[in-house]
Amino acid sequence: MIEVHNLQKEYLDEETSTLALRDVSFSIKKGEFVSIMGPSGSGKSTLLQILSFLDRPTGGTYTFDGRSIDEMTDRELAQVRNRDMGFVFQSFNLLSRLTVYDNVEIPLLYSNIPPASRPALVEAAVNSVGLEEKLNTEAGKLSGGQKQRVAIARALVTGPAVIFADEPTGNLDSQSGLQIMDILDSLNKKGRTVILVTHETQTAEFANRIVRIRDGKVESDEPIAAHRASGSLK
Secondary structure, three states, X not given: OEEEEEEEEEEEEOOEEEEEEEEEEEEEOOOOEEXXXXXXOOOHHHHHHHHOOOOOOOEEEEEEOOEEHHHOOHHHHHHHHHHHEEEEEOOOOXXXXXXXXXXXXXXXXXXXXXXXXXXXXXXXXXXXXXXHHHOOOEHXXXXXXXXXXXXXHHXXXXXOOEEEEEOOOOOOOHHHHHHHHHHHHHHHHOOOEEEEEOOOHHHHOOOXXXXXXXXXXXXXXXXXXXXXXXXXXX
């Protein structure tokens, strides 16, 4: 589904050049659950932005579902992002005065899905995260864990092929964080591709594979079992 080769990202600030990504290469198959880990400033957030079409690389190639992003206009990238990608963020990014229903419906407003089909899709997405009783509750009245579950429902409502989760447990207590990861794990087991950015080893262990980034480069790319065997997840 995803293949990057010699990916680079350079930021220019007046006369200063900063290379955030350096010759990053890897691939992600459909249905995989991959964690991207690295210290602050390692380039993992920059990588996620490029993988999710929120930014373009300055070098190398990126192929998504068999098509190079170099061949796509910004409008085409936006269309693919809305149709095939779902997003879960650390800060939830919900509109607090809107209901759960209205928040989850937002991606559908930018899709080609007919209005008559939207209620069933919203309700199915909300039910999948166990919040059917909160459907008409304002998002601002929910707990942190509930807000993140709404964010997951919103990410699911268009039926995306891949879910990008950026530090999804960062603002949650350990129990709520575990519930969120259980939901993402369940979605992956149902065939959804999940790409997770996290600095928490306990969270990363839900993945099948960990790509470690340091100083803009891939430091390691191994199955989760290899990390457990080496003791690097302790």
